[in-house]
Amino acid sequence: MRKRPDKTLGESLRDHGLSRRGFLKLCATTASLMALPPSLAPAIAAALEQARRPSVIWLSFQECTGCTESLTRSHAPTLEDLIFDFISLDYHHTLQAASGEAAEAARFQAMEENKGQYLVIVDGSIPGPDANPGFSTVAGHSNYDILMETVEHAAAVIAVGTCAAFGGLPQARPNPTGAMSVMDLVRDKPVINVPGCPPIPMVITGVVAHYLVFGRLPELDAYHRPLAFYGQSIHDRCYRRPFYDKGLFAERFDDEGARQGWCLYRLGCKGPTTYNACATMKWNDGTSWPIEAGHPCLGCSEPKFWDAGGFYEPVSVPLTLGPTTLLGAGAAGGVIGGGLAAMARKQVKQDAATRQPVTVDELEQKL
Template identity: 50%
Template sequence: MNNELIPMQPTYYEEVQRKGYSRRDFVKFVSLMTAFIGLEQSAIGQVTKALETKPRMPVIWLHFQECTCCSESFIRSSHPIVADILLDKISLDYSETLMAASGTQAEAALKNTMTKYKGQYILCIEGSVPVGADGVYCMIGGKTSLQILNEVSEGAAAIIAWGSCASNGCVQSAKPNPTGATPIHKLITNKPIIKVPGCPPIGEVMAGVIVHYLTFGKIPELDRIGRPKAFYNKRVHDTCYRRPFYDAGLFVESFDDENAKKGYCLYKMGCKGPTTYNACGVTKWNGGTSFPIQAGHPCIGCSEENYWDNGRLYDRGSSFAGFGIEADADKLGEVALGVTVAAVAVHAVATNFGKSKTIHEHQVEGNESEHELES
């Protein structure tokens, strides 16, 4: 990001002061963010300096097929400065949900930001893009989502795909996907895309991604799927406080049993923690208050691609289309095993008829040799 080109904008620190926060609040916020994005303590100074000196970053926040839970999660980040500065003062030049302007004014604001900060603004996208039926399922200001996406992404420095919708399609792309809901990375290939999956993603994670970009002027280190490693490199299972119960083999068998009261592992209740990469176990939710497993509910794997279609929410197996709702791999396997054993049994019986002559000959030979030994 080339900040010199951006016309005079107040820095984040100036905005913080204007909002009435003390220096102490600001440093606390910086420390928190530095920890969240997985930097060393020594980086606190770096982050502070960035927020003190860098002008606020223009952001366009587009909403397509979504439920706004990402925005909701974001503005409820634990530290008030997250909402106040990163969202409020981040220079949200355009966000359907939060901007004051509407109609023509809003469109003008969008256009203005796109031309004024061409090549510099961050494009945040919440929601998937419907491509079915020429995109009529989601239109804003007379344009389809795809048209808007293509226009706005053209001048973006980077794209942040908020939530599972933008990252992997989420619920609306579940089979049979009537609207042709498509995640951003399948539509835009010429821009760096940061996927921040989750339904919604954790507010602090969202803030952390933005702060990282602000501080270093480049996207954070991503994993193979395009998610920031700082938040998505560990399974929920590997950071879960109930993990010792899993290792010990102590499991909740039903939601109201004694084991549930004792807080045993929810693995057998269909917990997707072992197959889900997210920071829930570490960062937790609502300012570190809790997360689903802590509340006694198994993880449903909301930040994983296709979690909606890959099996049931309360079962770790997966049903098979055409074999009934209850037919999982093991049921099918048992049936296949039964069929195999039956086939083998039939074959064994058939052998004694079909090969009777050969078997008989061998027996005669064997018997003759045996008698020869006796005589």
């Protein structure tokens, strides 16, 4: 059983051998991640120095552990250590040492001891209240019950990954488990969405850092995504954007355009409609990112991205319509038009049959 965290972050970091210089560098990185001016770095340093490590309960529901995998690849120097040290991670299926009843007891204890102050991080979607609770359970309890019970006294909820934020893959049509997002279910607590499949590790840590530094939630967009990371579209920050503007496109994965690194719009890139930080922060220690690797953006940080058209269909292509539907509608129109025309013709024929020729007598009446 873990002790309640009592060291400040500064103390904790120094214990782990982080120099003052290294710490300030970290603060500067955090500031830039959150799109804050560098002048704020000292303030961040001071805040982090004094911050108490908050208790964090990480709930995993209908998920693939990809988000956790991503988190473990957080690349800023020693950030991997940091995430375990500037928070007190009291419950996490994959990372915790405890198991079985001991694990659940840790969760209850953290909730009890940090009532109203602990953070809940969720990854994975939740079978909704109307769904069969047996679709996903932990220790015999439904995901829904666990979530509602855990968030009751939480300070805030961070939904990590698209499944938690928007329902993600489990919610994709036909959504067999009745999957819902955290935001769908948690209405009375602040919810921050950190979508992505998975989210960029630095974004996860950055959001937590922001909370620690400022003691409040970051500025969010309409989808509760932190604007610092989701304020700009992939397309707007894409290094291949000049090719789009010039109209130079790869049309196949093996054509000259693809080799030249031209825009991937026609190969289905969802960059134009996707808001995320991949283009600026990249992945794997800033090594690369999907578009740089030659693959169109899938739009994984957007709601309904699994149902938003094929991954290789351009943004402008409608979702379901094909030539057959069009032909069907055309045929229906033909029948309707034919019916109407037949009615009109019948009327015309009737008029023709009963037509009275104009006579001189009739004309003379008009004189």
